[in-house]
Amino acid sequence: MEFLTGENVLLNVSPMKGMMKFSKRGKLSPRYIGPLEVLECVGLVAYRLALPLNLSSVHSVFHVSMLKRYHSDNDYVIKWDSIVLDKDLIYEEKLIAILDYDVRKLRTKEIKSMKV
Template sequence: MLRACVIDFGSGWETHLPLVEFSYNNSYHTSIQAAPFEALYGPAQDRHKSYADKRRKPLEFQVGDIVLLKVSPWKGVIRFGKRGKLNPRYIGPFEITKRIGPVAYELNLPNELSSVHNVFHISNLKKCLSDETLVIPLEEIHIDKKLNFVEEPVEIMDRETKKLKLSKIPIVKVRWNLRRGP
């Protein structure tokens, strides 16, 4: 290997010695049935797995839990609306209606998703951590013809001016009128 390195690299062969050492230590040797690095330190894959398993927690859901469903776009198939960079990673929330096995759960899907099978692997589910009191019903939202959210201001509560080097920015604190209270 060194002779080939000297012939190939010429007079600057000593600068390439670390590369030769790396390639030698990581190539398979039939005499020891492994790479020298692997024979000395053990398979790296086992070490990576043990490190990952220390931080991994077993995931389990109960019937009645609220979860989000992971939607990964399949090539050529559009199942959940938009496609591209801005499509959602998770949709939902959905309620778990039945536990099929240790890693499969049945979800209560709305009628819009009736074409999708309602049993999913646990890796496609994520616990929904939303606060039910913060959900705004669709009846309370007013949208104009340009799809802008319409709210009415009640009063101006405070004013201040933020000074920058060359400009001033007025900042106004406004109380808005909502059906749930101002």
């Protein structure tokens, strides 16, 4: 996969399999942030990105496997300014609203579920 200078890409922020560095819930944690602009190609498979100020402590060169081509459809993109990342790339999840609450009864226990 190759990217041109000035092209927009998405940066993979989901942790590797088995590591839960970004969140406790791996299924609903954000996968990509962006769009970020490619500043230059460094080597054959590395690219320097224009990172925002809140990610200034992160090294700006990323391997091509951490990048995804950006399409202008904004339905699947999580904007980087909507998530506050610490310098260790950790964020805090906040609940917005509880939409529904349900209790399912089995023979010996009850399972509570919430739709957030």
